Every structure is written in structure tokens, then in C-alpha cells.
Amino acid sequence: MARDRATIVLTRLANVDKSAIIELMNHPLVRRHMPLARGEFGPPECERFVAAKERFWEERGYGPWAFIIDGEFAGWGGIQPEGGEADVGLVLHPKHWGAGRVLYEKIIAHAFGELGFSSVIALLPPSRTRISGVLKLGFRPDGEMTIAGERFIRYRLAAPRHLQEPPTIG
DSSP: OOGEEEEEGEEOOOSSOHHHHHHHHHOHHHHHTTTOSOOOOOHHHHHHHHHHHHHEEEEEEEEHEEEEETTTEEEEEEEEEEEEEEEEEEOOGGGGGHHHHHHHHHHIIIIIISOOEEEEEEEOOOOOOOHHHHHHTTTTEEEEEEEEEEEEEEEEEOHHHHSSSOOOOO
16 A cells, blocks of 8 residues: 555544454564553453543543554554653554554644644663664654653654744744
8 A cells, every 4th residue: 555645544542443452452563562561452451441542632632543544443643641741652553564654743743733742752662672763753862761660761852943932023
């Protein structure tokens, strides 16, 4: 599928067939870099997961989306609160990994545009050793975080300068 002609829909995870979410979250290539995904991810875990993501929307007015590409659930991601920060997440089924850049651009436009964040973070487990793509996007190392006993490397991306400064009024 040509990514430039794909139909991409962003919707809430609650609108997605739970079996598709369960399949994604149990895929071995997806789980290999998700240290917080422990044990079985079945219907009860899926219900709790979706409910937690929906709470972000209710409490903060933003949260992760489900990505639908050409009518098929491709993954989830977006901006969610983490440790007082705006965390960028992107979890895609391997057959949709080629869509990551387009989805990332939508997430970042939302974060710095509509939401007005001055920076966002990305948390990667130490197992993610191939980070050149993250650095090319402009993220810079910014310490570490521990979540549920798991260590993550934190990367920060500042909003583009034109979005950080108020316009000059002549």
C-alpha cells in the first residue's frame, strides 16, 4: 500500500474491536520493546487498558488515538501524560511500520499546535538501541525515568521556535 495514498483515520481506542487491540498487544515484535507489557494481554487486560486511555481524554482532553489505515486497525499512539510531561507514544502492528512517520507528524502537529506544548518526551526502554531515527527527528537525550520498576531513557523534543514565541505585532 502506498502510504501517501492511504486513508488514515484517528479515533478513540474505545471505537476499535477489542480483538484487534489484543492481537497487536500480544504480537511478539511489538512486545519486545514494551517492558510494561507483562503476562497475558486478554479481554480483561484490554478492557483496563482502553479504560485507562479513555480516562486521559476525560481528565486531560487528550490521549492516545487508535490508528485506522485503509479501514484496518494499525495501532495506537499520540500524546499522554507521564510523570508531569507530555509523552509521545506510537505502537504499530509490524505490517504498518512504514506508516510511522506520517502518524508521528500528525501527533507532533497536535502536540505543538492544538495542545500548545512547549516540549514533548519519548520514553524508550534500554533495549531500543537503534535510536538514530529518534535523534534525526530532533529528540535529544534528557535523562531517565523509572515506571513500574522499569527503566526508560527519556528523549525530549522542543516545539519549533516559531510555535514557542508569540508573534511580533508591529
